[in-house]
Amino acid sequence: MPQTRLDTARIRAARRVIDPVFLDTPLYRCEALEADLGCAVSIKLETANPVRSFKARGTELVTSLLADSGSRAAVCASAGNLGQALAWSARGRGLDVTVVASRHATAAKLERIRALGARLELVDGDHELARERAAAIALHDGIRLVEDSLDVETCEGAATIGLELADSQASFDAVLIALGGGALATGVGHVMKDLAPGVEVICVQPLGAPAMTRSWRQGRVVTTEFTDTIADGVAGRRPIPAVLDDLLAVADDAVLVREASIVAGMRLLLDRAGLVVEPSAALGVAALLEDRARFAGRHVVTIVCGSNVDKDAYGRWVGPDGR
């Protein structure tokens, strides 16, 4: 078993806690994409659920433990998907949730967080400022701070996707994983290294938000001054050391892709696969587009991790003119 904070037996046990509506998501070969990508492509689809992203796999664990311990409230910083998922999971367990987000976050995500009954606090700054503010609220109110990727439950939840990949009948050569804070990459990566070590674990991040990839390449935390990407779900600047350590143990590669490739990936998933995806969910296809030679003739699976987009922005990205 790879040396990370995760444990495959605990991840298997997590499946019993997570609402089944988030488990056993579609996994299918999508041949209509293959002419454009030059390799066999399977989709792991994490968007057909009540929050349209994989994040509830983790928040189901977090809130279950909170409820069991008698807690009444929690706070998190979120680009939008974690907040939605935490709000959904908390509502069913009678927990009060505060979500701190950037004022510039995707409006559709903020709207759904409010609709799910969470208190939403906006900060004039980016995701890192939201993290600071959430930590301050937790300290002040004496409530649980849910920290994406640092809290092992968020990684274990994401890791259940890895179990579903490893337990499937399909034999993949590589799995392409969106890299942001690292919960998805370390979770899925841990399981693949444990149960299907022959599968290459490839993390994909935007060139405009490269902090974790640079950190992985240098083997130490590298921060950046700013981010510049439409992939809001992965736009962090300050990698968490413990998460980087896990990533170093499980990732075979981490690649950076251009914004134009992310947009091209979104358009391809729409036109060929009929899938609406948010930018972070197109990172895998973007990586395939940027390095066809590397993947030629291989079978890759890409995790389509979310579909929460603002209608107008999405229309601009995938429309005839693109961005």
Place this chain on the structure above:
Amino acid sequence: MPQTRLDTARIRAARRVIDPVFLDTPLYRCEALEADLGCAVSIKLETANPVRSFKARGTELVTSLLADSGSRAAVCASAGNLGQALAWSARGRGLDVTVVASRHATAAKLERIRALGARLELVDGDHELARERAAAIALHDGIRLVEDSLDVETCEGAATIGLELADSQASFDAVLIALGGGALATGVGHVMKDLAPGVEVICVQPLGAPAMTRSWRQGRVVTTEFTDTIADGVAGRRPIPAVLDDLLAVADDAVLVREASIVAGMRLLLDRAGLVVEPSAALGVAALLEDRARFAGRHVVTIVCGSNVDKDAYGRWVGPDGR
């Protein structure tokens, strides 16, 4: 058990024959739709699979039986989804497939049928002419004619969706089912009447292709001279008597919806749920839009049965101007 050609035990057994990639599809509450629709709405999503429609549940059964009996070939008429599904199922079992379709069928569907290795024959006419031509080929070549809705396997395959609805923890008040030839409606309807008789079974057809609905209302086969609808998947003119008999035994209602409502339904599913759907798959939402009072406060499930659209037509339908 309702008096139809179907048998719930046989439908349960069918699950063991159908490739799991087509089974246990997402079923989830979609609250983001509910403000617009005024009722609780769950989605049963049949698009996240290799053929982007529910039809392979039936063709898996058909081709399995054909292969077991030593057959080498089959022919069907199709608006596109059955043909794609039959081609997919046949390819894995070494069967040759001919699909007969209208020259005016959705181009994306025809392209996928060819890509899956089937022989495609186009007729200058509508789906009913394609049915006649397919029957002639079957007779001439001495091969199996696969007739959607008439062949009980196509209904049994569709009926496995009903099992998944009935076996779920959710309690629905009504299920909305696209009505065309009748396989989906009679299949799902049979299971609901057998296992969840309190659930209202409501079939939805376009006003521009009303033959089966009129037949159900009058209790006898009523044909029409032409169809005029964008919902190509349900645009039949000549209901099959045996299928009508089954529909009379299981449907609580059959309603007709306007083209504008179908378009509004497609747009709502895109904007609120992030789902690309073909017109037939928006019929349920169209019915909700047309009769909010009927469904107010109830919990309905709508089967999103397919997502094969031509890119340009879809863009016109859901674009700012609509149709």
